[in-house]
Amino acid sequence: MIRVVLVEPREPRNVGAAARAMKNFGLEQLVLVNPERPLDEAAYRLATRGAADVLERARTVATLDEALADTVYVVATSARAREGYAGEVYTPREGAPRVRRMAAEGPVALLFGRENFGLSNEEMDRAHAVWRIPTGGYASLNLAQAVLLVAYEVFLARAEPRGTARPRPAAAEELERLFADLEAYLIQIRYTDEHRLEGAMRAFRRMAHRALLSPNEVQRLRGLLRQSRWAIAHGGDRVD
Amino acid sequence: MIRVVLVEPREPRNVGAAARAMKNFGLEQLVLVNPERPLDEAAYRLATRGAADVLERARTVATLDEALADTVYVVATSARAREGYAGEVYTPREGAPRVRRMAAEGPVALLFGRENFGLSNEEMDRAHAVWRIPTGGYASLNLAQAVLLVAYEVFLARAEPRGTARPRPAAAEELERLFADLEAYLIQIRYTDEHRLEGAMRAFRRMAHRALLSPNEVQRLRGLLRQSRWAIAHGGDRVD
Structure with missing residues (x-):
């Protein structure tokens, strides 16, 4: 629709x-x-x-x-x-x-x-x-x-050919949860300064939108961020 | 324009x-x-x-x-x-x-x-x-x-390719003079009855419009009609 x-x-x-x-x-x-x-x-x-x-x-x-x-x-x-x-x-x-x-x-x-x-x-x-x-x-x-x-x-217009079968793309609300996680993470790891955060988020958004991520892929990326936060909290593989 | x-x-x-x-x-x-x-x-x-x-x-x-x-x-x-x-x-x-x-x-x-x-x-x-x-x-x-x-x-749109050089097409007023001549001629020669005249004219118009007649071609066709009327008036090549 x-x-x-x-x-x-x-x-x-x-x-x-x-x-x-x-x-x-x-x-x-x-x-x-x-x-x-x-x-x-x-x-x-x-x-x-x-x-x-x-x-x-x-x-x-x-x-x-x-x-x-x-x-x-x-x-x-x-x-x-x-x-x-x-x-x-x-x-x-x-x-x-x-x-x-x-x-x-x-x-x-x-x-x-x-x-x-x-x-x-x-x-x-x-x-x-x-x-x-x-x-x-x-x-x-x-x-x-x-x-x-x-x-x-x-x-x-005629529908663009579908190519190989692909899973349903993620819905906007699922994507937005990923972007919220990512933004919090970027701040946490001091990826960039406050002024450049917006531009950085925009660049990540564009990649994700272009990729037409599936719900599974969104979960995988959120899992990656979650695991990164865990590693930071627990000192990762720091040997000490 | x-x-x-x-x-x-x-x-x-x-x-x-x-x-x-x-x-x-x-x-x-x-x-x-x-x-x-x-x-x-x-x-x-x-x-x-x-x-x-x-x-x-x-x-x-x-x-x-x-x-x-x-x-x-x-x-x-x-x-x-x-x-x-x-x-x-x-x-x-x-x-x-x-x-x-x-x-x-x-x-x-x-x-x-x-x-x-x-x-x-x-x-x-x-x-x-x-x-x-x-x-x-x-x-x-x-x-x-x-x-x-x-x-x-x-x-x-982009202009359709022009193909071989063609003369400028006739302007609408030149074409309308041809159609007026033709209609008078069709009546004169009793080409069709009154009720079917409109449909016949429409068919001739369509041919002429599709042909994109040049001014010379319009003159040639009007000349043909004029000569036909002359022939009718003078008995054509009737041998008597």
Whole structure:
């Protein structure tokens, strides 16, 4: 299943227009993260009757964590080039075949940011892939336009071939536990100073996201960290 | 050059939203055919400041003929499957490379119909190609959404290779003179009855549009019709 996640949308009517855009291309699951205002008359008017059911069944949650907990693949979208974002960036057309494949493995989230300033870097860090929608010189896609183009590309794409059978990828909440363990560990072993910790975590996140770790692999890595902490606490193989 | 032609748009704000969609993908020429109301405050608000210049330079004309007179290639768009339209229908992705090539030869028009019922069959007959935007089950793209998706595909497409050098294709007004001659001729020679004339003309139009006739070829065909009329008037080679 593919869900559209709107992060802190300001205007209910933009949510309505996004619902209509989704429905045109067969996407029906909408999640709103901490919207500024509840859905209203204007939202339903913009959705038109055809997409009213998308709004009726939309889920509102307080945090991005809740929206992503069970997802196996997350795409962050961006209408602009992101300064300071060093990860790999794909166009929707490049990335859509993978979304189609991952949707067969578990819930996939397509993440859209706020009308005025998009997604924060921390929110982008939650994604396996970032999609930038290519535009001409004047790039000012609104929320519903971005949803429309992304939904269109996903609709037209064929699933990427699956290759050899692979286990289901870990869900976001499992991965986040690994990242929490890792961050605590990096601090404990003084891997880097406070200022560089964020950048280091980002680099590790990217590797893990690219690897599409399975639940077993996540457990293995967490076990490695746990054993390392134990070794530190017990002096490891120090001979004294 | 590629122009967007909106046929009898009802709502100025839809024209504004379409202008914004165009501008995102580098299209700047907008022509309005017999709009129901003039552009207003709402149109400029929906265009946003970035696309206000598209509205300011938009040309309003009374007839489709005026909008298409100098074009060498015309695409009619449709968000729905057209019953009763027997011509070839492409998706925007299939058709976009040809639009890119033809735009190097002369003005190209992308034609969008009314918000409520699209383009009439007679208007579709003016096009070299019909594009249908593929959608999921619930197909209810609004005008600006249709413009956005078409502009996006044209923006991303590369020009189809040109093959051997070919002369510039005839402009729409030259072609229309050929069609007018042909229709008069069909009536004169009683080629078909009144009821089937429209369908016959449509079939001839399709052939001519697919052939991308040059101005010389159009003259040659009109000459053939003229000579045929002369022969009829003078008894041809009747031996008596």
